[in-house]
Every structure is written in C-alpha cells, then in structure tokens.
Amino acid sequence: MTGTRKPMKIMKIAGKELSALIDTGSDVNLMSWQCYKSLTGCKYDDCDVVLTGLGSTRIRALGQIITSVSVDDVCYRDITFYIVQNNAIPCSVIIGQQFLQHTVMVMDGSDVYFMLENENWLQCVACVVSDFDIIGREVSPGVQRAVGELVTSYQPVKTREAPIKLKLHLKDDIPVAQRPRRVALKEQIEIDAQVKQWLQDGIIRQRMNNKRCSGWNEC
Structure with missing residues (x-):
C-alpha cells in the first residue's frame, strides 16, 4: 500500500547494523545473499529447504546461518536465518516468527519495540509516578480534604439486593426442573x-x- 511505512527495525548481526523488515506473517527469518556477503565471521551451512511465498512461489534457500542478533542493547543468541537470492525478498533482512515467538513485540504505527517474553513489562507500564494533584487547587481546602478522605478510605462493598426487579412470563404452569444426576x-x-x-x-x-x-x- 502506497504511503504506508513498513515496520522496520535496526539490528546488529555479526557486529553490522542492518535495517530489518518485521513480518509477522513469515514463519522464518530471511536474509539476502548480498547481505550475507557483507557480514564478517559468518559461514553458512548447506540446507535442503524450500520456502513458499505469496502466490505459492517456491524458493530454494541457498543456505542458513545461526548467529546472534542485538536489538535495543539486548542480545538474542542462536537465531537462524535462511539465505535467499537478492531478488527473492524486498529488503536485506526479514524477521519472522522464528524470532518473534520468543519476544514481546509492541508496535506504535511503524515503530517496533521488543522485550524479552519473561519481562514483566505490563507491570512496568502500569506503575507510573506522578506529581499531579488529581483533586486540583481551584477548590477550597475543605473540599480537597473531604475528597481525599473519600478516595483513601473507599472500599467496595457488595450488596445483597440489587435495585432491579425481574418478572418472568411463562407460557405454561409446568415448573422448570431437571432430574437429579450424579456428578464427580x-x-x-x-x-x-x-x-x-x-x-x-x-x-x-x-x-x-x-x-x-x-x-x-x-x-
């Protein structure tokens, strides 16, 4: 779609910064042959893998590498990339589910953030220290004090009766019942x-x- 930014992420692979496309629809991580040749200290292994893309296009991988990936100062080890011909993918690197399934991914438009799956990131988001006065300073001190006491002393209490009455209109006088049965x-x-x-x-x-x-x- 024209005018739409793709979710890209800067990653370090073998010490080299690369711009990777985040593709949640891809089962595997892919790397172009040209990108692989630009890396130092990486040696690919032969593999007999055939990849299927859009329109059932079948592409045979040239090989695979298992290397470390650094994202946002976090290192992920033993990440597998399949190497394909340069014209097989629209960018140098595609990050797929082989990597994403071990992380928590947060997307803000085209911006992508990764966190380890064992991080309690939701609790960190919920805990925010604020210096704002929620009561405000436009009201009298007496009202501020009263509202503050209500907030600090509030405790939810359930009631036995709800202010709702329900009347059922039955089609006949046969009581609604069920035969007794044994349960575990x-x-x-x-x-x-x-x-x-x-x-x-x-x-x-x-x-x-x-x-x-x-x-x-x-x-």
Missing part, C-alpha cells in the same frame, strides 16, 4: 461451596415440604 466428587465439592455461598448471601433458601425435601429453591 470434585464437581460436587464445587457445587456445595457455591450453594453454601448463595445461602450465606441470601440468594437462595432451603425449603422443605411435608413429604420430602424439595431441594434448593430460588427465592
């Missing part, structure tokens, strides 16, 4: 715990008739 011991423990909680919360109550127990009945 683990399921029975969970059912008993749930019923006990509903009894404590007043959602259901136990009702007995003159003949036998009718079971748990909804209020």
Whole structure:
C-alpha cells in the first residue's frame, strides 16, 4: 500500500547494523545473499529447504546461518536465518516468527519495540509516578480534604439486593426442573461451596415440604 511505512527495525548481526523488515506473517527469518556477503565471521551451512511465498512461489534457500542478533542493547543468541537470492525478498533482512515467538513485540504505527517474553513489562507500564494533584487547587481546602478522605478510605462493598426487579412470563404452569444426576466428587465439592455461598448471601433458601425435601429453591 502506497504511503504506508513498513515496520522496520535496526539490528546488529555479526557486529553490522542492518535495517530489518518485521513480518509477522513469515514463519522464518530471511536474509539476502548480498547481505550475507557483507557480514564478517559468518559461514553458512548447506540446507535442503524450500520456502513458499505469496502466490505459492517456491524458493530454494541457498543456505542458513545461526548467529546472534542485538536489538535495543539486548542480545538474542542462536537465531537462524535462511539465505535467499537478492531478488527473492524486498529488503536485506526479514524477521519472522522464528524470532518473534520468543519476544514481546509492541508496535506504535511503524515503530517496533521488543522485550524479552519473561519481562514483566505490563507491570512496568502500569506503575507510573506522578506529581499531579488529581483533586486540583481551584477548590477550597475543605473540599480537597473531604475528597481525599473519600478516595483513601473507599472500599467496595457488595450488596445483597440489587435495585432491579425481574418478572418472568411463562407460557405454561409446568415448573422448570431437571432430574437429579450424579456428578464427580470434585464437581460436587464445587457445587456445595457455591450453594453454601448463595445461602450465606441470601440468594437462595432451603425449603422443605411435608413429604420430602424439595431441594434448593430460588427465592
């Protein structure tokens, strides 16, 4: 699509800075033959791999290398690249799922950021130190103090009753029921715990008739 920037990332491979295309649709990492020849200290190994691209185009890899990749001062070791002819790919390096599956990738438009998959990056994003006064200074000190006390002392409390009434219109007088059936011991423990909680919360109550127990009945 014209006018759309492709997600590119500067990487160091064998000490050389290269601009790589981030392609989440590619299963493998690719490198052009010209790019491989520009690297020092890398020797490719023969491989019998045939790659399939758009339009079911089939390309045989010239070889493969296993090397380290440095991105944003983080080194990733033993990354496999398949070497292909220069005209087989639109750029020098394509980063695919072989690399991406071991990282957390964040995209902001065409900008790409990588983090190790074991980093607790979400917690870091959520923890922000701010010096802003959320109450503001346009109101009186008494109002500021009252609002601050409400914020610090607030605790969510559940209620037994909701301000909603529901009326069901049935098509007949046949009661809605289900035959008793056996359940596994683990399921029975969970059912008993749930019923006990509903009894404590007043959602259901136990009702007995003159003949036998009718079971748990909804209020």
